[in-house]
Amino acid sequence: MSRIDLPGPEILGRQGLAAAAACGVDPATVAGEQSHLSPINGRDLGGVTWSDATTVDDVVTRAEAAFREWRRIPAPGRGAVIKRFGELLTEHKADLATLISIEVGKITSEALGEVQEMIDICDFAVGLSRQLYGTTSVSERPGHRLMETWHPLGVVGVISAFNFPVAVWSWNTAIALVCGDTVIWKPSEQAPLCAWASAALLDRALTESGAPANVSQVVVGGPEIGAALVDHPGVALISATGSSRMGKAVGPRVADRFGRSLLELGGNNAAIITPSADLDLALRGIVFSAAGTAGQRCTTMRRVIAHTSVAQQLTERLVEAYARLPVGNPIAPGTLVGPLVHGKAYDAMAAALAQAATDGGKTVAGGGRVLTDAAPDAFYVEPAIVTMPTQSGIVRTETFGPLLYILTYDDLEQAIALNNDVPQGLSSSIFTRDQAEAEFFVSAEGSDCGIVNVNIGTSGAEIGGAFGGEKATGGGRESGSDSWRAYMRRATNTINYSGELPLAQGVDFTV
């Protein structure tokens, strides 16, 4: 099912600039030569200006100077700035959501959800600003005490992906700022207006509080700008979100200069559907996780591993549900599946479908391009389902689009082995009413992913938990729980109030 009524490029361009201006961006300062396409119609939204990689050194120098002042402000004072930022995000929620839809093609409900996630992380960070706890421990020496102190780390470089053009930055920035760090953001080249608009709101909160200049800065451009940040010795932490290919380039370079990196990379997420699963629930969980965001979330469900006793029924019901998915203009009410981000994403999906067929797969739903008359330069596809005889190479690859493979299993250990037998380790889920199966899946012998769910899909995480995954997903954790520790440096202090100097381990060094 596909929907037309796409707005023209000039309307989208005007809407985008108006939304950015409402957030405090001066359209004249961002105009430039770099073309900038909307996935909604594949047409230019108006040229924007990119930063020059040679300016990164100056940007880092400014961030280092700001850090020296910002770290002196008590953490609750820094939290107050984030509280104000959260209020401004709430005020401009609709403007930012419009920009997200225009620049990356998210449907309105998901775009609003992304901004809500920014507001939620601000709330979390405000509370955190009074809870940057260290532990104290007993000393083996009399009259001594051991304690840990957490200090601000320095300049944090945030490199973000197109599909969460603002939320990922806010996860990093809200936490980094309360931790006393300063932030330089290299957003996705796909979403410069989203970046400038969000950063303008944060600038307003910082300025109102009298914070030093350059606590938050943005450098817009391609991978070369990201690489300049990655290589800069003044950037203490690189938090990079994107493909595993990007992480493979970034991780070793940061390590080479003994910097710290936090990598949030690709996923290849599966759900196991057991014989006892509530199939109504499973169906809803699968459709949202696999087709939502047009399959362009790192946590998108890419594989269903269904028990042979339920596989056929589940597949038939999924095919029926997929036939009802409204594909089209993401801003139009009722649309559930927007466009792919660009033609390369479509080519990758078409190539994956062809390879899956070569490997013995059968496409049982979707896969075709639609709306080619209404939007010849955009890439709308009907979400696809492919039943596969085995987990071949293409199934083990992250194809960033709405392409769901269905595999079958006979016993749970076999299903878990399939779940884990991919390079990535981000998200996973099991649908079951059997408590022992659920417990086994979340146990050490179960899923090897960073996110392991029971009776919900693989996508749609809340900010309160630590977010991230293992293996080719990069190992980083962001957002809730104790992820803040990545943004601080730990000092272990031994305090001696005894007036004597006993040495640890009973060492005698008397002169």
Ligand code: NAD
């Ligand atoms: P991408 O890897 O093409 O780009 C991501 C960012 O990295 C962009 O800002 C890009 O300019 C920059 N970049 C690319 N190469 C670089 C290099 N060598 N040095 C420095 N910077 C570089 O990814 P994308 O297409 O924007 O996003 C989709 C990918 O991101 C998917 O693989 C998805 O799974 C992943 N993703 C992961 C998470 C997560 O939290 N694990 C979240 C969102 C997206």
